[in-house]
Amino acid sequence: MQQQSEAATQPGVLTPTVPWDIGERSQRQRILGAMASSTAEKTFAGTTIADIVGHASISRATFYKHFANKRECFDATVESFLSELWQAAAEVRSTDDLPAEAIRKAATAGLQRMAKKPAHAKLVLIEAPSVNPAIVRSYRDALIDVLERELNLERATNGADPGIAVGRAKVLLADFLAADRAKELPSLVPEIVYIALLPYVGQEAALQQAGLGA
Amino acid sequence: MIAPTDLELPEPGRDGGAPEGEVPADLRRWQLPRGRHGLPRELVDQSQRERLLASVIRVTAAKGYRASSVADILKEAGVGRETFYRHFKDKEDCFVAANDALLGDLESQVATAYEEPGAWPARVRQGLAAALDWLAAEPDLARVMMAEMGTVGPIASSRFRETFRRFTSVLDDSSEVVPKAREIPNLALIAGGAVFARVYEEVTLGNVEKLPQMLPQLTFELLLPYVGEEAAASERQAAEKEVTRKAGAQ
Numbered sequence: 001m002q003q004q005s006e007a008a009t010q011p012g013v014l015t016p017t018v019p020w021d022i023g024e025r026s027q028r029q030r031i032l033g034a035m036a037s038s039t040a041e042k043t044f045a046g047t048t049i050a051d052i053v054g055h056a057s058i059s060r061a062t063f064y065k066h067f068a069n070k071r072e073c074f075d076a077t078v079e080s081f082l083s084e085l086w087q088a089a090a091e092v093r094s095t096d097d098l099p100a101e102a103i104r105k106a107a108t109a110g111l112q113r114m115a116k117k118p119a120h121a122k123l124v125l126i127e128a129p130s131v132n133p134a135i136v137r138s139y140r141d142a143l144i145d146v147l148e149r150e151l152n153l154e155r156a157t158n159g160a161d162p163g164i165a166v167g168r169a170k171v172l173l174a175d176f177l178a179a180d181r182a183k184e185l186p187s188l189v190p191e192i193v194y195i196a197l198l199p200y201v202g203q204e205a206a207l208q209q210a211g212l213g214a
Numbered sequence: 215m216i217a218p219t220d221l222e223l224p225e226p227g228r229d230g231g232a233p234e235g236e237v238p239a240d241l242r243r244w245q246l247p248r249g250r251h252g253l254p255r256e257l258v259d260q261s262q263r264e265r266l267l268a269s270v271i272r273v274t275a276a277k278g279y280r281a282s283s284v285a286d287i288l289k290e291a292g293v294g295r296e297t298f299y300r301h302f303k304d305k306e307d308c309f310v311a312a313n314d315a316l317l318g319d320l321e322s323q324v325a326t327a328y329e330e331p332g333a334w335p336a337r338v339r340q341g342l343a344a345a346l347d348w349l350a351a352e353p354d355l356a357r358v359m360m361a362e363m364g365t366v367g368p369i370a371s372s373r374f375r376e377t378f379r380r381f382t383s384v385l386d387d388s389s390e391v392v393p394k395a396r397e398i399p400n401l402a403l404i405a406g407g408a409v410f411a412r413v414y415e416e417v418t419l420g421n422v423e424k425l426p427q428m429l430p431q432l433t434f435e436l437l438l439p440y441v442g443e444e445a446a447a448s449e450r451q452a453a454e455k456e457v458t459r460k461a462g463a464q
């Protein structure tokens with residue numbers, strides 16, 4: 001599992017004892033990775049603390065040093081992977097890009113991450129909607145906010161709902177993940193561009209700008 | 215936790231007998247002829263199976279899937295443990311079978327509405343209306359099917375995905391899909407995903423009864439990728455009329 005970039009998003013610990021700090025961080029990352037693998041195997045409900053500590057090769061006491069319970073650990077895993085995706089998308093952003101290009105780049109970066117970490121992607125896209133609907137709503141709002149405030153997209157008069165667009169993307173990606181087709185996720189970039197643009201520019205322009213049906 | 219009393223086996227004589235109490239209205243579809251003396255074995259078996267299916271759904275709705283035990287299911291169905299294991303391997307097997315039966319019922323309702331004569335977008339709207347009505351009529355079932363699905367395990371969710379695929383592939387088969395839309399890979403998932411994601415969200419939020427009112431928006435979103443704005447919007451209008459008409463009739 002590659003989790004190195006998640007460490008950068010953790011709040012800094014203000015102690016000069018670097019080795020200790022690194023140990024703590026990687027331990028936490030290991031626990032999050034274990035939560036993702038176990039959930040991918042047995043669902044969140046089926047996952048026990050014993051599964052997590054087994055996967056992470058840590059003691060139960062160590063687990064409880066980081067998290068009060070299974071749910072807290074789950075939420076931390078969701079947040080950590082979402083911020084990883086967010087960061088991956090931010091890294092490829094350029095302010096001169098037209099919306100379609102900006103979405104294409106962000107989607108490419110995000111889907112590549114998901115393809116590399118299918119267990120994390122499953123946790124966020126398949127498990128989180130039932131375990132923690134509030135997190136899902138908040139990232140949906142954040143996505144819409146980026147489309148409307150940063151990319152300055154205006155809602156089309158057709159009345160299509162951007163919240164539903166996020167739902168379409170979620171179902172599409174979840175379907176691929178559930179079918180163990182995570183490796184193919186990067187091929188879905190045109191669909192994601194189309195889905196994201198649909199509520200803003202309408203069917204014709206969305207197809208065209210996504211490079212579909214030209 | 216399983217209370218010790220739940221582990222007691224029902225008396226053998228209860229097998230095939232009528233369950234105590236009324237079957238709630240939401241499960242009446244399973245109130246098939248019950249086993250009586252003189253009925254052929256197959257019928258008794260059939261009826262016991264149906265009762266176990268209804269029972270696993272009721273128990274799951276009340277306690278959640280993981281907290282439910284086979285003992286709870288037996289108690290609710292008034293059926294013996296031996297009978298249970300004659301029909302099902304374990305709790306999951308029973309739950310998956312119950313879900314298959316429910317999905318089958320939902321699917322046949324949708325198919326009936328969709329197969330009515332008429333223009334394709336109107337038939338899609340009617341199929342969708344049937345699905346939303348079915349879910350709204352039985353909120354417990356909708357909740358068990360959707361919200362509990364994730365807690366059951368890989369088999370249940372793959373069944374669910376297959377069913378969703380079947381629903382949407384019907385749409386893809388239509389000759390009325392505009393040629394440009396054919397260029398969209400995974401078109402059915404993108405179109406149907408709009409409905410699925412919203413319905414799932416409302417069900418988990420406990421808003422099942424509001425689903426039929428969402429018919430206009432969902433009709434539009436479902437049809438949009440297939441037929442474009444104009445045709446989708448005109449079907450949305452038809453759906454609005456239908457919702458108003460139904461509200462007036464109540």
